[in-house]
Amino acid sequence: MRESQRAAMPAARKARGRPSARDAMLDAAETVVIEQGAARLTLDAVARAAAVSKGGLMYHFPSKDALLQALVTRAIERSHQARAAQRARLPAGHGQELLAYLQASVGDPLDNDRVSRALLGVVTGNPQLMAPVREFYAARLKQLAREVPFERAALVYLATEGLWLMELLDASPFSKSQRNRVLKQLRSLAVEGGKLP
Amino acid sequence: MRESQRAAMPAARKARGRPSARDAMLDAAETVVIEQGAARLTLDAVARAAAVSKGGLMYHFPSKDALLQALVTRAIERSHQARAAQRARLPAGHGQELLAYLQASVGDPLDNDRVSRALLGVVTGNPQLMAPVREFYAARLKQLAREVPFERAALVYLATEGLWLMELLDASPFSKSQRNRVLKQLRSLAVEGGKLP
DNA sequence: TTTAATTTACCGACCAGTCGGCATAGTAAT
DNA sequence: ATTACTATGCCGACTGGTCGGTAAATTAAA
Numbered sequence: 244m245r246e247s248q249r250a251a252m253p254a255a256r257k258a259r260g261r262p263s264a265r266d267a268m269l270d271a272a273e274t275v276v277i278e279q280g281a282a283r284l285t286l287d288a289v290a291r292a293a294a295v296s297k298g299g300l301m302y303h304f305p306s307k308d309a310l311l312q313a314l315v316t317r318a319i320e321r322s323h324q325a326r327a328a329q330r331a332r333l334p335a336g337h338g339q340e341l342l343a344y345l346q347a348s349v350g351d352p353l354d355n356d357r358v359s360r361a362l363l364g365v366v367t368g369n370p371q372l373m374a375p376v377r378e379f380y381a382a383r384l385k386q387l388a389r390e391v392p393f394e395r396a397a398l399v400y401l402a403t404e405g406l407w408l409m410e411l412l413d414a415s416p417f418s419k420s421q422r423n424r425v426l427k428q429l430r431s432l433a434v435e436g437g438k439l440p
Numbered sequence: 441m442r443e444s445q446r447a448a449m450p451a452a453r454k455a456r457g458r459p460s461a462r463d464a465m466l467d468a469a470e471t472v473v474i475e476q477g478a479a480r481l482t483l484d485a486v487a488r489a490a491a492v493s494k495g496g497l498m499y500h501f502p503s504k505d506a507l508l509q510a511l512v513t514r515a516i517e518r519s520h521q522a523r524a525a526q527r528a529r530l531p532a533g534h535g536q537e538l539l540a541y542l543q544a545s546v547g548d549p550l551d552n553d554r555v556s557r558a559l560l561g562v563v564t565g566n567p568q569l570m571a572p573v574r575e576f577y578a579a580r581l582k583q584l585a586r587e588v589p590f591e592r593a594a595l596v597y598l599a600t601e602g603l604w605l606m607e608l609l610d611a612s613p614f615s616k617s618q619r620n621r622v623l624k625q626l627r628s629l630a631v632e633g634g635k636l637p
Numbered sequence: 638t639t640t641a642a643t644t645t646a647c648c649g650a651c652c653a654g655t656c657g658g659c660a661t662a663g664t665a666a667t
Numbered sequence: 668a669t670t671a672c673t674a675t676g677c678c679g680a681c682t683g684g685t686c687g688g689t690a691a692a693t694t695a696a697a
Contacts, residue, residue: 264676282565285652297654299677307653364564366609368479373610380606381613397614397622402595405602408609409577412563413570416578417594425594461642482686495689496643504687 265303268293272314277357281364286310311365315372318362319379322347338434340390341399344383345433348407349426360411391433399433462500465490466510473511474554478561483507508562512569515559516576519544535631537587538596541580542630545604546623557608588630596630 271293276284286307290300304310329350330343366372388396406425409415417425468490473481483504487497501507526547527540563569585593603622606612614622 280565280567286654287652295676296678298656298679301654302676302678305654367561367564368477370477370610376609377611377613380611384613393618394621394625397618398595398599398625401600401602401606401622402598403602404606405598405600408605409598409601412573412605413567414574414577416574416581421590421594424591425598428591428595483688484686493644494687495645498688499642502688 264295264299268295268300268303268310269313269317272310273358273361276314276361276365281361281368284365308369311369311372312375314362315366315375318358319375321358322379336434338391341387341396341433342430344387345399345403345426345429348403349410356411363411395432399429402429461492461496462510465492465497465500465507466514469507469511470555470558473558473562478558478565481562505566508566508569509572511559512563512572515555516572518555519576533631535588538584538593538630539627541584542596542600542623542626545600546607553608560608592629596626599626 268289272284272289275288275292279288286297286300289310290297293300300310304313326343326347329346330339333339333343333346366376384397384400387400390396402425406415406417406422415422465486469481469486472485472489476485483494483497486507487494490497497507501510523540523544526544527536530536530540530543563573581594581597584597587593599622603612603614603619612619
């Protein structure tokens with residue numbers, strides 16, 4: 244589990260968009276961790292879900308850690324894409340970035356990050372896996388604070404992250420209507436920054 | 441590890457303040473989980489740290505789950521106490537509760553919740569353990585929102601919780617001075633609720 | 638002596654990682 | 668074009684070890 248990082252990684256994706264066996268295995272791993280939790284995310288379970296043997300799985304991921312890293316990386320990439328998608332359908336202007344981030348994080352459904360929810364259990368079990376997440380978070384804040392005053396960006400940022408994390412932990416104390424009130428306020432704070440009641 | 445909830449719990453604390461063997465074992469469990477992480481929080485490790493045999497440990501906690509529940513419960517109690525302590529040394533008035541909560545959560549040191557940090561890994565591994573935490577969170581919000589308008593309470597609440605959780609995850613992107621600026625703003629929002637830059 | 642507390646020894650399940658081998662496809666030499 | 672060789676992808680049995688939980692035996696307390 245130490246530094247087996249880039250030992251033998253068979254070039255498994257010559258063409259970028261192919262559903263290489265590797266990607267199929269990551270999909271399987273996500274299914275397992277979503278349906279059974281981080282504790283039951285075993286190599287055997289992933290292999291079974293991917294309909295390959297354990298040896299076949301470990302051919303592509305030399306260790307369990309390598310598999311987990313790949314999962315986290317893919318989740319981060321998806322997070323990027325979600326924000327970019329929101330940015331694209333938002334009018335340019337003050338607070339566009341902040342609003343896009345807000346919408347991508349806690350926008351209406353929130354169902355698409357069942358993966359993130361499941362991965363929370365994975366990263367808390369392997370704190371080293373947090374490294375890329377940390378970078379991601381830091382870069383995001385930097386970008387958001389370029390657009391609006393730091394204080395306001397930080398406030399919206401923290402509240403959003405708080406809501407997101409509490410919901411990931413299934414610990415949000417807000418009713419549906421309370422949640423809506425909060426979100427409405429956050430949205431207006433992101434673009435205008437007015438007064439607070 | 442299934443539903444062994446309240447099977448056989450030998451009445452191990454007749455007198456409430458005694459450093460009953462039970463409490464010593466919980467202390468040991470905390471040491472283990474802090475120093476070695478949730479994954480290495482095994483019954484053997486706790487027994488070793490408490491200087492008892494594994495059988496002795498399991499006499500007091502009929503299952504590992506019972507031990508974890510007790511850990512979580514104690515952490516919640518301590519959270520209550522920390523807030524009460526802050527409330528006591530704060531001038532009564534508008535936003536006292538909110539400010540006490542803020543100070544207790546992310547007040548200067550933050551070192552005393554190494555336990556919480558460690559327990560995060562425990563609860564993500566056993567989502568059922570979140571039940572008492574959920575209650576705790578819900579009750580807290582209700583109390584905070586009685587004092588100041590809901591919108592403002594919720595905003596401070598979420599931002600505080602966001603900062604706290606990100607720091608628990610070791611993922612806070614703020615520098616020390618940025619953190620201070622944010623806290624200063626949150627404090628003033630808790631008691632005054634003025635404008636935002 | 639009965640009850641409470643604790644020990645020692647063990648079981649069964651689970652799990653990450655290893656290893657030898659198999660099959661297919663491509664390449665090279667004859 | 669047949670043969671020899673090699674690389675890739677995959678298989679599944681096995682190993683060494685960990686961990687939660689159990690049970691009988693032992694000691695301490697009431």
